Amino acid sequence: MSPYVPVAIFLGVAVAAATAFVLVPGLVARRKPNATKSEAYECGVEPTSDVGGRFPVRFYLIAMLFVIFDVEAASFYPWAVQMRALRVYGLLEMAAFVVVLGIGYAYVWRKGGFQWR
Amino acid sequence: MLAALSLDVVPLWVVVLAKSGFVLFVVVTTFAYAMLFERKIMAWMQLRPGPNRVGPWGLMQPAADAAKMMFKEDLTPSTADPFIYRFAPWISLATAMGVFAVIPFSETSGGLWSIGNVNSGILFVFALTSIGVYGISLAGWSSGSKYPLLGSVRSTAQMISYELAMTMSVIGVLILAGTTSFAGIVHAQAKWWFVLPQFVGFIVYIITAVAETNRAPFDLVEAETELVGGFHTEYSGLRFGLFFIAEYLNMIAVACVATLLFFGGWNPPFGLTVIPGIVWFLLKDGFFIFIYIWLRTTLPRLRYDRLMAFGWKVLLPVATLNLMVTAAIVAFGG
Numbered sequence: 001m002s003p004y005v006p007v008a009i010f011l012g013v014a015v016a017a018a019t020a021f022v023l024v025p026g027l028v029a030r031r032k033p034n035a036t037k038s039e040a041y042e043c044g045v046e047p048t049s050d051v052g053g054r055f056p057v058r059f060y061l062i063a064m065l066f067v068i069f070d071v072e073a074a075s076f077y078p079w080a081v082q083m084r085a086l087r088v089y090g091l092l093e094m095a096a097f098v099v100v101l102g103i104g105y106a107y108v109w110r111k112g113g114f115q116w117r
Numbered sequence: 118m119l120a121a122l123s124l125d126v127v128p129l130w131v132v133v134l135a136k137s138g139f140v141l142f143v144v145v146t147t148f149a150y151a152m153l154f155e156r157k158i159m160a161w162m163q164l165r166p167g168p169n170r171v172g173p174w175g176l177m178q179p180a181a182d183a184a185k186m187m188f189k190e191d192l193t194p195s196t197a198d199p200f201i202y203r204f205a206p207w208i209s210l211a212t213a214m215g216v217f218a219v220i221p222f223s224e225t226s227g228g229l230w231s232i233g234n235v236n237s238g239i240l241f242v243f244a245l246t247s248i249g250v251y252g253i254s255l256a257g258w259s260s261g262s263k264y265p266l267l268g269s270v271r272s273t274a275q276m277i278s279y280e281l282a283m284t285m286s287v288i289g290v291l292i293l294a295g296t297t298s299f300a301g302i303v304h305a306q307a308k309w310w311f312v313l314p315q316f317v318g319f320i321v322y323i324i325t326a327v328a329e330t331n332r333a334p335f336d337l338v339e340a341e342t343e344l345v346g347g348f349h350t351e352y353s354g355l356r357f358g359l360f361f362i363a364e365y366l367n368m369i370a371v372a373c374v375a376t377l378l379f380f381g382g383w384n385p386p387f388g389l390t391v392i393p394g395i396v397w398f399l400l401k402d403g404f405f406i407f408i409y410i411w412l413r414t415t416l417p418r419l420r421y422d423r424l425m426a427f428g429w430k431v432l433l434p435v436a437t438l439n440l441m442v443t444a445a446i447v448a449f450g451g
Contacts, residue, residue, distance in 0.1 A: 009232075010133070010232045014137075022204075030188070040195075047262075070284065083292045
């Protein structure tokens with residue numbers, strides 16, 4: 001049996017347990033909704049404006065940087081596992097990769113991409 | 118114990134099902150008592166008695182909390198997107214539980230004490246914990262309320278930033294072990310625990326692990342003073358409880374991973390093989406959970422800009438440098 005079959009079974013059990021937990025409140029909890037209760041919480045004050053306002057663009061920038069750098073981080077993994085076989089050749093290859101990555105990183109730093117104002 | 122269940126008469130999938138149920142039960146019970154443990158330790162550090170009313174020494178407190186949460190009214194704000202609002206805690210909890218599928222707890226002559234000993238162990242854990250971020254970001258977004266939205270956007274940015282440093286921090290271990298399987302990594306530590314040669318990686322991992330699980334001092338997600346409860350402000354009753362369980366399960370999971378990667382898993386220190394491996398594993402795991410609590414009581418919360426700058430400008434380069442130095446040492450020496 002492939003080792004992934006038990007993992008799949010475990011995930012099935014975890015999903016079933018989580019589903020049970022999500023469904024339980026609907027079965028046992030009392031429900032007495034009223035307009036005040038179902039209002040969005042703003043410390044007791046009636047919501048003053050809608051949620052969909054403007055948003056700092058920094059968050060999108062972080063998300064983009066994450067996608068770029070994380071894809072590159074993923075490529076370290078197969079290399080790391082084979083490092084003992086690759087020896088100096090692998091080291092030089094990865095050094096070249098890290099230099100390229102470092103140039104991008106330095107560019108983002110210089111442009112203030114990591115600066116949170 | 119787990120291996121002893123493998124009787125020939127029962128089909129294998131039934132055995133796995135029973136093991137899965139058992140592991141989940143143990144993990145959820147551990148969560149319940151980790152919570153009590155945390156409240157007790159925090160209380161003692163702050164010279165208070167802590168929970169001591171329900172049962173002797175407060176030992177029934179988790180059960181009381183669970184019962185209370187279950188019977189609390191489950192509110193959905195009228196501004197919320199009802200389906201995603203109810204679905205988000207499910208994502209958090211299912212992924213937090215799923216991590217334990219690949220974690221080996223000990224090893225005896227009967228075999229490995231894990232559900233599935235997969236080669237991609239560490240990758241599997243990182244993949245599942247990344248999906249867990251969706252639970253938090255969708256919860257805040259679907260609440261249709263300002264504080265949760267801000268909390269969830271902050272949390273998403275924080276978690277993805279620190280996830281990057283986290284994935285980089287463990288690569289040094291993979292270079293030394295030459296495998297991504299947890300069992301292989303633990304076997305490679307039979308002589309020396311990787312915390313010694315990978316001390317820098319270990320420090321980066323521990324810091325990012327605290328940030329990944331949104332615990333103090335990186336708990337800006339639920340910074341009470343400014344964002345009420347953060348992404349789970351609108352949640353009540355058991356649905357709030359699910360996020361709570363997920364947070365603690367994540368905490369236990371990263372403590373398990375730290376034990377496996379850096380502290381030799383079930384390998385006993387100083388050749389103390391009389392004490393079984395599972396005891397060592399649990400002791401090390403408990404030690405990391407204690408560190409979490411200790412950090413929470415000791416350190417004040419970081420400011421958000423400093424948090425992001427620390428992740429990108431310090432942890433990421435340090436982790437990259439660490440892995441390149443490790444690679445150089447392996448290439449020329451090992």
